[in-house]
Amino acid sequence: FRPDAAGGGLLHSEEGQLSWGGTVAPVSRTLRVRPRPDGTAAIEFADGRPFHDLDLRTGRWTAVHPCAADRYEGTFTAVGPDTWHLEWRVGGPAKDQLLCSVYRRLG
Incomplete structure (x- = not known):
């Protein structure tokens, strides 16, 4: 996270590699x-559109985000002060997938 000088709050930036159908892309x-x-917290896309709410006061939170006709249900789990897990279950006419991520603080 880093300060969001343009709109207050924080910016959360992710970078990685996506492997899909034998292709790997940044x-x-x-x-x-x-x-x-x-x-x-309120989570927004970079352009300011609302994404979902986040409440990790108990260490776990489930958020729902409709995206056109598809539905994203994310489960956030705080594992420790420097690690959290996220699972997005995505369903609808265009998608049927489970996306699993592990986030670790750099440093």
């Missing part, structure tokens, strides 16, 4: 994290 995205006074 991928990246940036999300805006807008903390709230109660310890939760």
Whole structure:
């Protein structure tokens, strides 16, 4: 995370490789994290569109994001102070997949 000078809050940047159908390609995205006074946060796409809420006060959170006719259901699990897991279950007429990620703090 780094400060979001343009809109307050924090920027969450991801970079990695996507393997799909035998092809490997570099991928990246940036999300805006807008903390709230109660310890939760609003997550937005880089262009400011709403993505989902996030509440890790208990260490686990499930968020739902509709994307056209598809439905994304994400389960966030804090494993420790420097690691968290995310599973997106995606279903609908265009998609049927499970995306699993492990996030670790650099440093």
